[in-house]
Amino acid sequence: MKILVTAKRVEDPESKIKVDAAGKGIVKDGLKYKINPFDEIAVEEALRLAAKHPGDVVAVSIGGKEVHEQLRHALAMGATKAVWVNHEGPLDQMGVARLLQKIVEKEKPDLVILGKQSIDDDQNQVGQYLAEWLGWGQATFASKADSLDSENEKNKVPGVIVGDGAKTVDVIREVDGGLNRLRLTLPAVVTTDLRLNQPRYASLPGIMKAKSKPLEEQTAQGLGVDVAPKITVTKLSMPPARKAGIKVPDVATLVTKLKTEAKVV
Amino acid sequence: MSRAAITDLYRIDDLLEPEERAARDAVAQFVDREYLPIVGKHFRNGTFPMEVVPRVAELGIFGAPLKGYGCAGMSNTMYALALQELERGDSGLRSFASVQSSLCMWPIYTFGSDEQKERWLPGMARGKLIGCFGLTEPDYGSDPGGMLTRARRDGDSYVLNGSKMWITNGSIADVAVVWAKVDDEGPQSIRGFLVEKGMPGFVASEIHGKFSLRASFTSELSFADVRVPAKNMLPGVQGLKGPLSCLNNARMGISFAVMGAAVACFEGARDYALTRKAFGRPIAGFQLTQEKLADMLQEIVKGQLLALRLARLKDLHGKVDPAQVSLCKRNNVKVALDIARVARSIYGANGVTDEYPPIRHALNLESVYTYEGTHEVHTLIVGKAITGLDAFGG
Numbered sequence A: 001m002k003i004l005v006t007a008k009r010v011e012d013p014e015s016k017i018k019v020d021a022a023g024k025g026i027v028k029d030g031l032k033y034k035i036n037p038f039d040e041i042a043v044e045e046a047l048r049l050a051a052k053h054p055g056d057v058v059a060v061s062i063g064g065k066e067v068h069e070q071l072r073h074a075l076a077m078g079a080t081k082a083v084w085v086n087h088e089g090p091l092d093q094m095g096v097a098r099l100l101q102k103i104v105e106k107e108k109p110d111l112v113i114l115g116k117q118s119i120d121d122d123q124n125q126v127g128q129y130l131a132e133w134l135g136w137g138q139a140t141f142a143s144k145a146d147s148l149d150s151e152n153e154k155n156k157v158p159g160v161i162v163g164d165g166a167k168t169v170d171v172i173r174e175v176d177g178g179l180n181r182l183r184l185t186l187p188a189v190v191t192t193d194l195r196l197n198q199p200r201y202a203s204l205p206g207i208m209k210a211k212s213k214p215l216e217e218q219t220a221q222g223l224g225v226d227v228a229p230k231i232t233v234t235k236l237s238m239p240p241a242r243k244a245g246i247k248v249p250d251v252a253t254l255v256t257k258l259k260t261e262a263k264v265v
Numbered sequence B: 001m002s003r004a005a006i007t008d009l010y011r012i013d014d015l016l017e018p019e020e021r022a023a024r025d026a027v028a029q030f031v032d033r034e035y036l037p038i039v040g041k042h043f044r045n046g047t048f049p050m051e052v053v054p055r056v057a058e059l060g061i062f063g064a065p066l067k068g069y070g071c072a073g074m075s076n077t078m079y080a081l082a083l084q085e086l087e088r089g090d091s092g093l094r095s096f097a098s099v100q101s102s103l104c105m106w107p108i109y110t111f112g113s114d115e116q117k118e119r120w121l122p123g124m125a126r127g128k129l130i131g132c133f134g135l136t137e138p139d140y141g142s143d144p145g146g147m148l149t150r151a152r153r154d155g156d157s158y159v160l161n162g163s164k165m166w167i168t169n170g171s172i173a174d175v176a177v178v179w180a181k182v183d184d185e186g187p188q189s190i191r192g193f194l195v196e197k198g199m200p201g202f203v204a205s206e207i208h209g210k211f212s213l214r215a216s217f218t219s220e221l222s223f224a225d226v227r228v229p230a231k232n233m234l235p236g237v238q239g240l241k242g243p244l245s246c247l248n249n250a251r252m253g254i255s256f257a258v259m260g261a262a263v264a265c266f267e268g269a270r271d272y273a274l275t276r277k278a279f280g281r282p283i284a285g286f287q288l289t290q291e292k293l294a295d296m297l298q299e300i301v302k303g304q305l306l307a308l309r310l311a312r313l314k315d316l317h318g319k320v321d322p323a324q325v326s327l328c329k330r331n332n333v334k335v336a337l338d339i340a341r342v343a344r345s346i347y348g349a350n351g352v353t354d355e356y357p358p359i360r361h362a363l364n365l366e367s368v369y370t371y372e373g374t375h376e377v378h379t380l381i382v383g384k385a386i387t388g389l390d391a392f393g394g
Helices: A037-052 A065-077 A093-107 A126-134 A204-210 A251-260 B003-007 B018-045 B050-059 B076-089 B091-111 B114-125 B241-275 B287-317 B322-346 B348-352 B358-370 B375-387
Strands: A003-006 A009-011 A033-035 A057-063 A081-086 A111-115 A137-143 A168-175 A178-185 A188-192 A215-219 B131-134 B150-154 B157-168 B175-182 B190-196 B202-206 B218-229
Touching: A003 A037, A003 A093, A009 A065, A033 A037, A033 A065, A037 A057, A037 A065, A037 A111, A037 A188, A057 A065, A057 A093, A065 A081, A065 A204, A065 A215, A065 B018, A081 A093, A093 A111, A093 A126, A111 A126, A126 A137, A126 A188, A137 A168, A137 A178, A168 A188, A178 A188, A204 B018, A204 B076, B003 B241, B003 B287, B018 B050, B018 B076, B018 B091, B018 B358, B050 B091, B076 B091, B076 B241, B076 B287, B091 B114, B091 B131, B091 B157, B091 B175, B091 B190, B091 B241, B091 B358, B131 B157, B131 B218, B157 B175, B157 B190, B175 B218, B175 B241, B190 B218, B190 B241, B241 B287, B241 B322, B241 B358, B287 B322, B322 B348, B322 B358, B322 B375, B348 B358
Parallel strands: A003 A057, A003 A111, A057 A081, A081 A215, A111 A188, A137 A188, B131 B175, B150 B175
Antiparallel strands: A009 A033, A168 A178, B150 B157, B157 B218, B175 B190, B202 B218
């Protein structure tokens, strides 16, 4: 079973983000970057599926040469091949989905797994656009019934379940008050939620092996995709700084304040 | 500047290859997520967290610089960067890894027979088998040539008698690389033996009452007529150069690793100084605190550059001169110990509790200052290289 996954480069969620002077971007100096955590979950899920249903796991990333770092990370985790879409400059979610669509048409995977969103701009749209344009079924926010402390998780059992003859996959989604199970006919697009799995570390031997795995270069022009953004960021601003809390002398005052000031009771 | 940008003021990161950074970051993530949350409890209780051994094995750290037998075959620099992260957690786990990799797997790999390698290395790389290294004795530390442990040839076996002291992993080890003199002859008769857990007459007992490396097992090994098959002797080396080459190998990693403890202490002390107030302002705003922090950072930058150069020399030439290793070990362990102590003082009274890391690192580094060649012995090795005169033994 051939699986294609994404490996977007995003700011390390633990770094402190500051808006730049122009108010349209962030200060990049001294920032650390890593693979989008939801994409890392996608890579992990693909590797678990590939362990049971052997086939290539292809990781795709779009950006300048620096995204090699995230592709190498996916390869170090165990992906077999990387595709780098060499692109500088802004991209909106439709541009990303168009580029991925072309890569999918070339690579012909049975399944595409992406993060449900990337943690930098939190759009949560690429998987949906991609499925629509490919004409494939989609299951967003894939989760699973087992907890992340379960034996199945320890044994790296995939949460996405492949049907007999690898013609379908079952995906469990968390919905209000319960679980929703979808069966998709392959090929299909799945996007990952946080509780699907706990990604493995890139092992040191894996990092060594990743150096010699294939990394193929593509460009937007080469793929024949117009990526001129239809959406542009006009303004970024920091959330207001949190004010210090106050101490109240007794419960009665607290209740009064909750009623009259916070207006929550 | 961000925390990482301050600690790496000299952009040493830029001197690393992408895969070296990736290896370091993978180990750092493991330490932050899985080791730091539990290490304080283990230090307090004097226990070693066995549950992290398979995780460290999954990361591929055990025997990482070796090739084949399930080992990663990576550069010494990559391996040392991984050790630095383990030490940022606690010297207990780093010591476990150093002993397993450099003092047990390395001699088996370098001096062992094919049969010995096949038998031990794959299991040790996977963390399924644990190793230790027996050289130091109760009365012979810096002068191992005087060791009293003897191996007497008897048919197809050697019979071992004696004892070894301060052995990391001793009580949990499946195999011990034990150095002994054969048939009462001089230091040139020293040979290495693979003594296996459960061999009659071999006892490993835990040493209690340590104030240092509490999250690590330290043992005494005793041998009373232990019959070891001759095929368990390491065929590839004879004399003191056997154990000394193991130590030279391990010390490179240790010199690099201790900067991890220094970084943990520096970053913790800086964060603490910025939030702790005295006389109405953060103590980081006082000149005396700033001098402490400036001294710490200055020594970290120097120590990391020194260690990186040492690891690169080893990758370049396949080996390093003992004087090169000694200079780095004596400098880096000393500055790391000083940094931990000064960090402790920034934490004030809080610094004496195990709620905060500096005293744990300071106590650990007291051991590191003494083990793998004492600070004093490393001074003499450098002194001998400078002058050509041997100041050992008066």
